[in-house]
Amino acid sequence: MLIINKIINYFNIKLRDIVKNYDVVIIGGGLAGLTLASQLLRDIPDISICLIHDAKFPNEETAFKVGEATIDLGGYYLRELLGDEYLSREHFIKMGMRFIYTNDKLYKEMGIRNFPQKNSYQFERGKLENHFFSLLQDKIDILQNTRFLDVEDEGHFKKIHVVELSKVQKIINSRWIVDASGRKKVISRKYNLSSKGNLPNSSVWFRVKGAVLVDEIYPAEEDNPFYGMDRSYSSLHIDGKGYWIWVLRLSDHTTSVGICFSENIHQFDSLSDLEKTFEWLKTHERVFYDYLLKKQFSILDFKYLRKYASIAQPCISENHWALTGDACIFLDPVYSSGIDLMCIENTFIVDVLAQEKNGQDIKERMAFYNSVISDLVIAYSNVFDKMYEQKDNWYYIFVKYVVDSVFYFGSICPCFMNKGMRDFKNAKIIWDKIHKIYMEYDKVNSILKTKKFSENNRQNNLDLPRFINLSESLFAKINSYLTEPDNDLEKLINLLQDNYQVMCKICEYISSDRNLYDLYIRRDGPPEIFHTSWRYGEFFPNPEMVNRN
Ligand SMILES: Cc1cc2nc3c(=O)[nH]c(=O)nc-3n(C[C@H](O)[C@H](O)[C@H](O)COP(=O)(O)OP(=O)(O)OC[C@H]3O[C@@H](n4cnc5c(N)ncnc54)[C@H](O)[C@@H]3O)c2cc1C
Numbered sequence: 001m002l003i004i005n006k007i008i009n010y011f012n013i014k015l016r017d018i019v020k021n022y023d024v025v026i027i028g029g030g031l032a033g034l035t036l037a038s039q040l041l042r043d044i045p046d047i048s049i050c051l052i053h054d055a056k057f058p059n060e061e062t063a064f065k066v067g068e069a070t071i072d073l074g075g076y077y078l079r080e081l082l083g084d085e086y087l088s089r090e091h092f093i094k095m096g097m098r099f100i101y102t103n104d105k106l107y108k109e110m111g112i113r114n115f116p117q118k119n120s121y122q123f124e125r126g127k128l129e130n131h132f133f134s135l136l137q138d139k140i141d142i143l144q145n146t147r148f149l150d151v152e153d154e155g156h157f158k159k160i161h162v163v164e165l166s167k168v169q170k171i172i173n174s175r176w177i178v179d180a181s182g183r184k185k186v187i188s189r190k191y192n193l194s195s196k197g198n199l200p201n202s203s204v205w206f207r208v209k210g211a212v213l214v215d216e217i218y219p220a221e222e223d224n225p226f227y228g229m230d231r232s233y234s235s236l237h238i239d240g241k242g243y244w245i246w247v248l249r250l251s252d253h254t255t256s257v258g259i260c261f262s263e264n265i266h267q268f269d270s271l272s273d274l275e276k277t278f279e280w281l282k283t284h285e286r287v288f289y290d291y292l293l294k295k296q297f298s299i300l301d302f303k304y305l306r307k308y309a310s311i312a313q314p315c316i317s318e319n320h321w322a323l324t325g326d327a328c329i330f331l332d333p334v335y336s337s338g339i340d341l342m343c344i345e346n347t348f349i350v351d352v353l354a355q356e357k358n359g360q361d362i363k364e365r366m367a368f369y370n371s372v373i374s375d376l377v378i379a380y381s382n383v384f385d386k387m388y389e390q391k392d393n394w395y396y397i398f399v400k401y402v403v404d405s406v407f408y409f410g411s412i413c414p415c416f417m418n419k420g421m422r423d424f425k426n427a428k429i430i431w432d433k434i435h436k437i438y439m440e441y442d443k444v445n446s447i448l449k450t451k452k453f454s455e456n457n458r459q460n461n462l463d464l465p466r467f468i469n470l471s472e473s474l475f476a477k478i479n480s481y482l483t484e485p486d487n488d489l490e491k492l493i494n495l496l497q498d499n500y501q502v503m504c505k506i507c508e509y510i511s512s513d514r515n516l517y518d519l520y521i522r523r524d525g526p527p528e529i530f531h532t533s534w535r536y537g538e539f540f541p542n543p544e545m546v547n548r549n
Contacts, residue, residue: 022050022141024353025160025174027148027187029053031067031125031339032325033180034132036346037140038081044354049140050172052162054147057133059126062254063207063301067338068125069094069235069248073413074339075120082131084119090131091123092249096470097335098226098234099401100218101394102287107218108394110401110468111226111234122235124250146170148186151177151321158320175320178349182326188312193323197309197331199384204271204304205246205258208297212247212255217291225469235336240284241392242266244334254300260333262388263307274302308332309384311377314370315345318363322349329377332384335404341380344416345373351421365424372421372431376412379438383407386449393454395461398468399516403444403506410499411437419487426489433496440503444510460515473521 026033029051040047098111149161157173179187188194213232220227236247242265248256271277281289309331316322324345348369356362390396411434421427509516
């Protein structure tokens with residue numbers, strides 16, 4: 001007896017007629033499912049879509065889910081779907097990341113002084129999803145309060161079994177099914193595709209009513225280059241041994257606070273409820289704890305997720321199913337890359353469906369896209385591996401951010417922002433170039449992971465300034481190409497070649513324990529690195545945003 005029949009009998013579910021046939025059924029109306037539906041509609045206007053969602057809109061706006069910040073690629077993706085006008089009017093524009101590290105003696109800070117040319121965002125997640133729903137509800141079929149039960153293959157179509165709250169069951173026919181059910185992973189579980197990542201990192205978080213302001217927690221002294229500006233526009237990272245804390249302003253009245261920690265260093269039991277989390281803060285981040293206590297914010301929720309890394313592959317199957325969002329890959333939130341990965345997965349899925357509708361052969365494409373995703377899993381796992389362990393070393397914090405941002409801003413980000421994967425022949429050439437950067441990145445990262453790195457760089461750590469303004473650095477130059485994406489593939493290929501040289505130069509510095517600050521901020525490197533990397537325009541602040549300070 002099929003499992004589905006057992007479920008139907010057990011719950012006394014009534015069967016309703018088979019409803020219409022769709023091109024694609026998406027399971028899950030979270031951000032991955034909603035963005036995928038929007039992108040499919042935009043790129044394949046005659047496509048028929050059914051979205052199955054086990055809850056009912058509208059969502060609670062603030063205390064809803066994590067995933068409340070984008071970085072550049074995710075910001076670009078949301079902007080392509082919703083427009084900057086809506087995003088910057090209704091949500092919070094972010095001024096990059098701001099890293100803070102304090103010990104008994106010293107306060108240290110690294111960040112940028114300007115809003116970048118292109119916006120990234122922080123948002124109340126429920127509100128953003130509600131907006132997507134309102135745009136989609138008249139254009140596709142959305143079955144709310146309806147849960148996915150099972151799927152059977154039957155010739156050209158799949159038979160998808162779903163059940164409503166009222167226990168009425170429906171069977172829906174669809175050519176494709178996409179799992180966007182988040183951590184429920186309905187398809188990956190069915191086909192046993194899911195595995196836990198190897199990372200030991202967990203998180204607890206809460207939302208508060210009110211603005212948690214970095215200028216009140218750690219007021220900037222006059223010798224701080226960020227003195228006189230509103231630093232609370234940045235995603236705040238407070239770093240310490242085995243952990244980092246996020247402080248994200250979501251709106252003028254709400255803030256998200258979370259602690260991510262390695263369970264190799266901090267016991268989950270010491271943070272498993274709100275009271276314990278405050279005790280933990282008292283021990284590890286006394287200044288922040290005192291501030292929260294003094295302000296008496298009203299706390300809206302408290303949630304946690306242990307060992308959150310999980311991976312399911314392949315992303316797209318010849319058997320007409322696909323995975324996106326947390327149902328596919330989630331590794332670590334430190335750089336807010338969840339929406340980036342969602343953008344890449346969705347873009348591949350949309351292209352495969354579009355090509356199939358045009359009568360093209362999709363096998364080679366699917367294999368290539370799956371191999372790109374699998375390269376990304378390896379590369380990103382490397383980014384996060386053993387990172388938390390050294391978050392009490394200021395030189396490590398600096399170097400790691402530099403190397404990771406060259407990796408990100410120098411390869412994957414310009415590639416997708418310039419639609420580098422749109423032409424299949426070029427996509428392979430481009431991916432080869434990116435792969436070369438990854439190989440070099442891998443060499444640097446394997447040095448950073450060793451214990452010897454902090455021992456060998458003791459002096460560099462002492463020499464590193466307390467305040468690091470990244471606005472004037474090579475970071476700004478690498479970033480500059482993002483300010484003017486123009487989808488020119490030749491330019492993109494040249495840029496990737498240049499950025500490979502930058503990564504090689506960084507590798508040279510790190511392998512010989514030379515202080516990376518000299519290359520990165522003082523620009524002591526050979527002139528060709530700097531000339532080539534900023535060939536496509538100077539980094540300058542977004543003129544409309546400077547007045548926000
Ligand atoms: C601690 C932490 C911090 C993070 N911070 C960031 C960040 O700053 N930036 C970022 O980009 N990402 C972040 N992420 C990643 C973030 O989780 C993802 O970006 C994003 O939430 C994934 O969205 P999703 O749509 O895949 O999943 P979800 O948002 O979980 O949506 C899945 C939906 O499927 C529905 N569903 C489930 N089962 C069924 C079923 N059987 N039938 C029908 N519907 C179903 C659920 O109701 C749900 O709404 C963070 C993750 C963690 C753990």
